[in-house]
Amino acid sequence: MALNESHDPQLQxxxxxxxAPDTDFPLQNLPLAVFxxxxxxxxYRGGVAIGDQVLDLAAALKRGALSAPAAAAxxxxxxxxxMAAGPQAWTALRLALSRALRRGAAQRAALSSCLLPQGExxxxxxxxxGDYTDFYTSIHHATAVGRLFRPDNPLLPxxxxxxxxxxxxxSSIAISGQQFARPWGQVxxxxxxxxAGGVPxxxxxxxxxxxLELGVFIGAGNALGSPISIxxxxxxxFGLCLLNDWSARDLQAWEYQPLGPFLGKNFATTIxxxxxxxxxxxxFRVPWTRPxxxxxxxxxxxxxSLRAQGAIDLQLEVWLETExxxxxxxxxxxxxxxxxxxAYWAIAQMxxxxxxxxxxxxxxxxxxxxTQSGPGDAEAGSLLELSAGGRRSLALPDGxxxxxxxxxxxxxxxxxxxxxxxxxxxxxxxxxxxxLHARAR
Numbered sequence: 001m002a003l004n005e006s007h008d009p010q011l012q013x014x015x016x017x018x019x020a021p022d023t024d025f026p027l028q029n030l031p032l033a034v035f036x037x038x039x040x041x042x043x044y045r046g047g048v049a050i051g052d053q054v055l056d057l058a059a060a061l062k063r064g065a066l067s068a069p070a071a072a073a074x075x076x077x078x079x080x081x082x083m084a085a086g087p088q089a090w091t092a093l094r095l096a097l098s099r100a101l102r103r104g105a106a107q108r109a110a111l112s113s114c115l116l117p118q119g120e121x122x123x124x125x126x127x128x129x130g131d132y133t134d135f136y137t138s139i140h141h142a143t144a145v146g147r148l149f150r151p152d153n154p155l156l157p158x159x160x161x162x163x164x165x166x167x168x169x170x171s172s173i174a175i176s177g178q179q180f181a182r183p184w185g186q187v188x189x190x191x192x193x194x195x196a197g198g199v200p201x202x203x204x205x206x207x208x209x210x211x212l213e214l215g216v217f218i219g220a221g222n223a224l225g226s227p228i229s230i231x232x233x234x235x236x237x238f239g240l241c242l243l244n245d246w247s248a249r250d251l252q253a254w255e256y257q258p259l260g261p262f263l264g265k266n267f268a269t270t271i272x273x274x275x276x277x278x279x280x281x282x283x284f285r286v287p288w289t290r291p292x293x294x295x296x297x298x299x300x301x302x303x304x305s306l307r308a309q310g311a312i313d314l315q316l317e318v319w320l321e322t323e324x325x326x327x328x329x330x331x332x333x334x335x336x337x338x339x340x341x342x343a344y345w346a347i348a349q350m351x352x353x354x355x356x357x358x359x360x361x362x363x364x365x366x367x368x369x370x371t372q373s374g375p376g377d378a379e380a381g382s383l384l385e386l387s388a389g390g391r392r393s394l395a396l397p398d399g400x401x402x403x404x405x406x407x408x409x410x411x412x413x414x415x416x417x418x419x420x421x422x423x424x425x426x427x428x429x430x431x432x433x434x435x436l437h438a439r440a441r
Contacts, residue, residue, distance in 0.1 A: 002282075004091075006094055007282060008027055008028070011098070012102070012103045015051045018101070019051070020296070021204075021424065024416060025049040025050055025428070026423050027050065030094055030101075031275055031280065032046060032048055032239075033123055033126055033276075034125070034126045035047045035125045036122055039122070041138070043077055045075050046074045048097055052118055052119070054116045055111065056114045056116060063111070064110070065111050066093075066097070069089065070082055073085055075297070077124075079126050079238075084219065084220050084221075087219070087235050090279065123176065123177075125174070126241075126273065127175055127364035128364050132170045132365070133368070134162065134166055134245055134370060134371040135163050136163070137345040137372075139369040139400070140373040140375050144373060145385065148388070161298070162353055163353045165354070165370075168258050170366075176429070176431050180433075183268075186202060186251065187254060207249035207404045208248055209248075209302040210246055210247070210383065210411045211247055211370075211382050212381035213341060214240050214242065214372065214415070215271050216237055216369065217238045217365070218391075219235070219363060223238065223360060224265065224359075225360075227356045227372070233351035234351075236351060237278055237347060238275065238277065240275065241273075241430075243366075244413055244429070245368055246268045247261075247382070270431075272427055272428055272429065272430040273428065281417060283310060283425075285309035285310075285420070286341055287308055288306050288307055289307075292321075300353075306346060307349055311340070312341060313341045314339065314341065315416055316372055317414045317415070318334070318335045318412070320333055320396070321409070321412060323408030333398075335386060335398050337378060338381055339374060351367070373385060387403040409429070410433040414428075415427040
């Protein structure tokens with residue numbers, strides 16, 4: 001994917017908020033979401049973030065201010081049809097939007113009435129998500145978690161050979177702002193390492209956690225039985241969002257053998273509303289690397305383009321707002337800061353491995369990258385790591401402490417790319433909250 005005029009850092013928009021140096025949504029970004037005016041009951045439709053505004057694509061089409069052939073698909077209540085249109089259509093719409101929103105554009109008068117402040121918008125899931133797969137691409141996370149349970153052998157033998165993943169549940173995926181009840185399930189005192197013969201009980205999870213991830217939305221996809229090659233993988237990726245795959249660690253510890261996560265993972269997954277296209281992220285591509293002592297990937301997971309620019313320099317943060325902070329008007333506190341460029345497995349490798357057996361990916365399918373952690377203590381993407389499996393307490397600035405999430409806690413995730421010579425590109429934020437009062441059983 002080549003740089004083009006839409007990436008020019010000198011471009012300015014006639015929407016002044018898009019020109020602020022710290023905005024997530026400059027003219028060079030143009031992510032898509034599905035929205036409507038909050039409280040309106042109107043039909044959802046596709047929109048584009050520009051500064052602090054949402055451009056209503058359906059309204060823009062009505063006013064004849066957009067001529068890109070795929071604009072009508074992007075204006076629908078779900079983006080699946082636009083995702084299926086492929087890279088040529090995505091690029092054409094991006095270029096048309098870039099030209100229409102630049103300073104001096106002839107479309108300014110027509111588009112000015114198609115804007116809605118983002119604070120007045122209500123968002124829905126951007127696509128019909130047919131299938132959801134969660135990967136495990138951060139070796140730092142995998143090693144840290146493995147060390148808690150297998151101190152002498154934290155990484156299982158397959159980790160450095162293939163992107164490990166599992167199939168998750170779509171029905172509990174929700175948009176940012178999701179509030180959910182503390183999950184219940186079987187819990188064994190002492191966890192999975194308890195003495196044989198222990199009797200589990202049905203209880204509310206006391207080790208509720210978040211997972212800092214990216215979501216990968218599939219574009220055109222592939223036919224059943226026709227794998228996607230590593231070279232073609234990214235042409236089948238529409239874009240990225242933030243993703244929080246909540247985890248009940250105590251339920252998971254008891255149930256995950258022999259078949260893996262179940263009730264400990266399927267109760268809630270939250271995604272941010274805006275999908276940032278891979279094209280918008282092109283200025284932040286960096287080489288994909290691997291330690292020289294590690295085994296090289298099998299040929300279907302390797303390519304020159306992957307090694308040249310298969311990773312993305314994308315910064316990620318997690319913040320926590322407790323009920324006490326909210327009540328006292330205090331600002332949330334930052335828990336961690338990591339970078340997606342440190343992932344052991346790249347997006348293209350996730351797609352190629354997912355389909356090498358002939359599995360068909362479809363427009364709107366969602367892949368999670370797995371928890372994104374770095375090598376440092378402050379780069380951990382979960383409380384499981386920050387609290388060393390619950391063995392140490394994490395001190396918060398207001399005097400509170402946490403090992404795992406408590407009722408009323410809100411987790412806020414943010415992501416952005418920035419470097420010299422390029423315009424900062426952001427993802428907005430993702431917010432999810434544990435309901436204040438646990439549901440009884």
